[in-house]
Amino acid sequence: MLYQVIVVFGKDKEYEFKMSDADLAGRSAEEARRWFDKEFADLECEPSNPVGKVLIIDKILGVARGGGEARFAAGKDWAHDFARQAALALGRDTIRVDAVNFSISY
Known part of the structure; x- marks a missing residue:
């Protein structure tokens, strides 16, 4: 299976990453959640809902914003991670x- 993640920072500012099953092999959703937990804290992201639970979607969005467009434009390890x-x-x-x-969106 081919996986595609597109990160958008505005018109004509889309960064596309493609992966295969082999790229994801040996890793779990739980490990991914822990990675986002750490990045969310390290980047000092603010929860979108200050009174509620922070969902994984909120963490992914917060980390994308907090990481900034430059990291995705560079296409280095952090963006691929x-x-x-x-x-x-x-x-x-x-x-x-x-x-x-x-x-x-999916």
Whole structure:
């Protein structure tokens, strides 16, 4: 199976990452959630709902915003880790993370 994660920072600012089953092999959704927990804290992201539980979707969006467009534009390890962890955490083969509009679609 082919996995695709697209991170959007506005018009003509889309960063696409493609992975295969082999790229995700040996990793779990729980490990991905822990990665997002750590990045969310390290980047000092603010919860979108200050009185409620922070969902994995909120963490993915917060980490995308907090990590910033430059990290995705560079396409280095952190950006690839983000994409891999998002695919694992959400269990979807196609994910569109819109950091500007704070939304995720499949």
